[in-house]
Structures are given as C-alpha cells and as structure tokens.
Amino acid sequence: MKVFRYDTVNLEDVDAEDASKVKVRWLITKEIGAENFAMRIFEIEPQGYTPLHTHPWEHEVFILDGEGQLFDREKTVPLKASDVVFVPPNEWHQFRNFGKKLLRLICLIPYTKE
Amino acid sequence: MKVFRYDTVNLEDVDAEDASKVKVRWLITKEIGAENFAMRIFEIEPQGYTPLHTHPWEHEVFILDGEGQLFDREKTVPLKASDVVFVPPNEWHQFRNFGKKLLRLICLIPYTKE
Numbered sequence: 001m002k003v004f005r006y007d008t009v010n011l012e013d014v015d016a017e018d019a020s021k022v023k024v025r026w027l028i029t030k031e032i033g034a035e036n037f038a039m040r041i042f043e044i045e046p047q048g049y050t051p052l053h054t055h056p057w058e059h060e061v062f063i064l065d066g067e068g069q070l071f072d073r074e075k076t077v078p079l080k081a082s083d084v085v086f087v088p089p090n091e092w093h094q095f096r097n098f099g100k101k102l103l104r105l106i107c108l109i110p111y112t113k114e
Numbered sequence: 115m116k117v118f119r120y121d122t123v124n125l126e127d128v129d130a131e132d133a134s135k136v137k138v139r140w141l142i143t144k145e146i147g148a149e150n151f152a153m154r155i156f157e158i159e160p161q162g163y164t165p166l167h168t169h170p171w172e173h174e175v176f177i178l179d180g181e182g183q184l185f186d187r188e189k190t191v192p193l194k195a196s197d198v199v200f201v202p203p204n205e206w207h208q209f210r211n212f213g214k215k216l217l218r219l220i221c222l223i224p225y226t227k228e
Contacts, residue, residue, distance in 0.1 A: 001184060001207065002200040003191050006176070009198075027198045028174045034200060036224035037151045039174045060142045060153050062120070062176075062220055070115060077117050084123075084141045086116040086148060093115065106176055108222060110150035 002032055006041055014042075014050065021048025021097075030111065037110045044068065044097040044105075052094035059093070059107050061085035066103035069096045079103075116146055120155055128156075128164065135162025135211070144225065151224045158182065158211040158219075166208035173207070173221055175199035180217035183210045193217075 009025040021044060028039040041064070042050065052071065063083040069076040070085060071094040079085070079095070085105075087093045097103035123139040135158060142153040155178070156164065166185065177197040183190040184199060185208040193199070193209070199219075201207045211217035 001186055001191065001202070001205060002198075003184060003193065004198055006196050006198050027176075028200050032200055033202050034172060034174060036172070036226055037174065037222065039176070039198070039222070058148060058150070060148060060151065060222070062141075062153070064178075070117060072115055077115065079117065082120050084116075084118055084120050084153070086142050086146055088115070088147050091115060106220065108151065108153070108174070112150055 011043065016051040018051045019049065021045035022050050035111065037108050039106060039108050042095065042105050042107055044095060044103040046097055046100055048103075049096040050094055052092065054090055054092045056089045057110055057112070058089050059085070059087040059109060061087070061108075062106045064104040064106060066097060066101050067099035068103040069098055070094070071096060125157065130165040132165045133163065135159035136164050149225065151222050153220060153222050156209065156219050156221055158209060158217040160211050160214055160216075162217075163210040164208055166206065168204055168206045170203045171224055171226070172203050173199070173201040173223060175201070175222075176220045178218040178220060180211060180215050181213035182217040183212055184208070185210060
C-alpha cells in the first residue's frame with residue numbers, strides 16, 4: 001500500500017495555453033503502479049479555468065472545496081463541494097471558478113486513452 | 115455531463131459477512147456510461163470496518179472525512195482526511211474506523227476486473 005497526504009505531491013502548472021490560474025497534483029499514476037487510471041487534484045483559483053476542450057476519454061470528478069461551474073459550450077452547470085461529475089468521452093467541458101475561494105476537485109482519467 | 119450531489123445516491127449496506135458498520139454509495143458506474151472504472155464512497159461508522167480481503171485489482175482512495183487505519187495483515191497505517199491511498203492488486207487490505215466520527219472515503223476500482 002501507499003499512503004500519503006495529497007499536498008505532499010508537487011503542485012504543477014497546467015500545461016495549456018487556454019487555462020488560467022489552475023494547477024494540478026498527479027496523485028496516483030503509473031509511476032506508483034496504477035495501470036488502469038490516474039487520480040489528480042486540480043486547484044483552480046478564483047477567476048481561473050481549465051481548457052475548454054474535448055477528448056475521447058471520460059472524466060470522473062468529485063468536488064472537494066469551493067464553488068464553480070462546468071461549461072459544455074452550450075450551458076453552464078453550477079458546482080459546489082460534494083458534487084459528483086461524470087464527463088463522458090467526446091463531450092466539451094471546462095471547469096471554472098467563479099467563487100471567492102479555491103476550487104479543488106479530484107479528477108480521474110483512464111490510461112486506456114493511450 | 116452528469117452532475118449530482120453524492121448524497122442523492124442510495125446508501126447501501128456492504129454485502130460481506132466480515133464487514134461491520136460500513137455502507138457504500140455507487141456514484142459513477144457503467145449504468146451512467148463509465149466504461150473503465152467506478153467511483154464509490156464508503157461511509158464507515160466508528161468501530162466499523164471493511165472486509166479484510168485481497169483481490170487482483172487495485173484501489174485508488176481519497177479520505178474525505180474522519181480518522182481510521184488501513185490494515186494489511188502485517189501492519190496498520192493511520193489514515194485521516196486528505197490522505198491518498200493506493201492499494202495495488204493482490205495486497206490484503208482492511209479500512210477501519212477507530213475515530214469518533216464517520217470515516218468517509220472515495221474508492222475507485224477498474225472494470226477490467228471483470
């Protein structure tokens with residue numbers, strides 16, 4: 001087993017031109033033996049957002065703290081702590097923080113995308 | 115996309131003889147389109163525990179609330195909110211709540227186990 005606090009993992013900038021004020025910690029990855037899917041935490045500052053994009057793999061998300069919105073190019077859905085989000089493959093999505101404090105969310109992706 | 119509060123999902127008894135005071139909500143499953151892995155929340159009451167068992171698939175876990183222990187038949191490791199846990203395939207594991215309040219954790223499993 002491996003047990004560690006989430007904030008012992010490096011907080012990295014998100015490498016995308018169309019992201020703002022968002023960082024990521026890659027918590028569980030192939031490097032520690034996870035073959036099937038990866039767990040990350042995204043930390044989005046007030047007024048920050050992830051890229052508005054789509055890809056052929058899903059996201060499974062749990063909102064830990066804060067308030068935000070999920071935008072799919074047609075509508076926005078409010079998000080708050082304790083919400084669960086499933087973004088199916090090939091759906092446009094952007095996570096936005098329109099609150100006043102940090103928006104933190106767990107986001108998992110499959111390794112089958114490779 | 116699908117967005118819903120975690121506690122709108124039914125809280126079910128864990129179907130195992132050797133579990134005590136533990137319930138589960140299956141949040142993201144194949145039924146809503148997740149083909150690769152499933153997200154559940156386990157809620158373990160004080161003095162409760164999950165089965166001490168092993169299986170050929172991994173767990174990816176995030177501790178949401180409370181305090182507990184992870185037992186692998188040899189040692190116990192303390193757990194608290196904001197801890198991340200990776201249980202590799204074929205490792206014995208049991209989540210125990212030795213605290214005074216509810217231990218809530220997110221636990222994901224691959225569908226490749228089938």
